[in-house]
Amino acid sequence: MRWLGEVPIVDPVDRRNAPVLQVVMLVILGTAPPIWAYRFSLLKDIPWREDETLGFALSMGFYALAGFSLYLVRTGRFQWAVRQLMVVTAIMMLVSHANVGFTGNRFEQPLLTVWIVTTGLMIGRGAVWSMCIAVLGAFALGVRVDILSGEPASGMVTDGIVSGLMFVLITAVVDRAATALRESLAAEKQRSDQLVVSNELLEAQILERERVMEQLIHARKMEVVGRLSSGLAHDFNHLLGLVQGYAGKGLQSAEPAAMREALQGVDGASRRAAAVATRLLDFGRADARSLETIDVAAAVNDLRPMLRQLLSPDIAIDIEGPIVPVHILFDPAQFELMVLNIAANAGDAMPGGGHFSVAVDASDGQARIGFSDTGIGMNENVRRQLLEPFFTTKSRGEGTGLGLSLVASMIGDAGGSIQVTSEPGEGTELVVYLPAVGQRREAV
DSSP states (O other): OGGGGOOOOOSHHHHHHHHHHHHHHHHHHHHHHHHHHHHHHTTTTSOOOHHHHHHHHHHHHHHHHHHHHHHHHHTTOHHHHHHHHHHHHHHHHHHHHHHHOTGGGGGGTTHHHHHHHHHHHHTOHHHHHHHHHHHHHHHHHHHHHHHHTTOOHHHHHHHHHHHHHHHHHHHHHHHHHHHHHHHHHHHHHHHHHHHHHHHHHHHHHHHHHHHHHHHHHHHHHHHHHHHHHHHHHHHHHHHHHHHHHHHHHHHHOOOHHHHHHHHHHHHHHHHHHHHHHHHHHHHHOOOOOOOEEEEHHHHHHHTHHHHHHHSOTTEEEEEEOOSSOOEEEEOHHHHHHHHHHHHHHHHHTOTTOEEEEEEEEEETTEEEEEEEEOSOOOOHHHHHHTTSTTOOSSOTTTOOSOHHHHHHHHHHHTTOEEEEEEOTTSOEEEEEEEEEESSOSOBO
16 A cells, blocks of 8 residues: 555645545545445346436535545645645535534434544645534534424534534644644654755864864875975985085086996986975975875884984984884874874973883784973973964964874874873883774775
8 A cells, every 4th residue: 555655746745635535535536336236236126216317416425526536635735635625525514514404413413523633734724724614514504404304402502512622622622733743744854855955064163173173184294295395495405415416416527437436426416405495395295184094103214314304413312113013094294293293292392302102012903102202391281272273372373282283183083092291300101002004005
């Protein structure tokens, strides 16, 4: 019976009511013809009564109406179908009581409850009370007909009033129940619409947060690049000096072997300069986040030249790796930014020189990356706010306060955590925990 619900009706309440109304119409279509066929064939010896002509006409009219209403429902015009059905039902009820009387319709009167309920559930408050008024009007016409036919007036009036009050009570109950149901469905639809709007707003906020985070990460990269530039300028000057020296040596020599050696020196120095420039450009590129499986110790070791440029010459650098490689799933550019940010903060804490170390190991399915320095350390108040956005102990214009907050955000996005231990004058240890994976480097 799934096809009963497959109707092109927009309103969700009407769509739920459509199968019930179709069943009612099908019952009418399936019962009216057999009943009258039985009367005409098997009961043909019984004399035809005058009131049966009216009954047959009303029955056939209602039969045609049921078929048309079923067609309307199947084509999506539910309210048109149910409203015209109820209007014609009310008219037929009035005509029947005006012709046959109240007593003659007594056995059909319980069926009127079905139309009261149908009107209340499928149309609404105004329609159900209109149907109730039609029922009371039909009862009044029927009582009048019976009294004019010689029935006791007092008994008929009392009977009509009692029956009318019963239908008024039924109408009130149906009205209250149908109204509560429609209000509940309307509230549920409103909540559903609000959830859709909230979900769209949340998705927009998430996208905006990701966009802002990418901008902040790139801005922090540029800040670190700026700090690296001074060290790289020294390297480039050194490499250019080598190039000039080899070039001068080649120009002063007339021997092919010496000139070849000079050219090889120029080539080697230029390659080193190109490698440094490429590394810096790759780091500063604003690419989208791309997760890869990274060998942590190898990645930190690859950063040693950049760490050397970032930190002052009087800061010693020590990198310790595990015997067995430890892998994590992380964006390589963000990993480099994380290490360089932490190193930059460590360098700021050691203005007079010191020792910066990185230790990598694994424990309980996690990669542990420990960063420690012998700097000035920090008190509890600074340590508590260290990872908050825009918190900085530097003077105005010397720091953004975004470095370590971005580090914490990137670590959190990767399912990791960060732990800070520090005391004034005793240096700082910052430990990063990230989920370890078992594969070697591969794009995902």
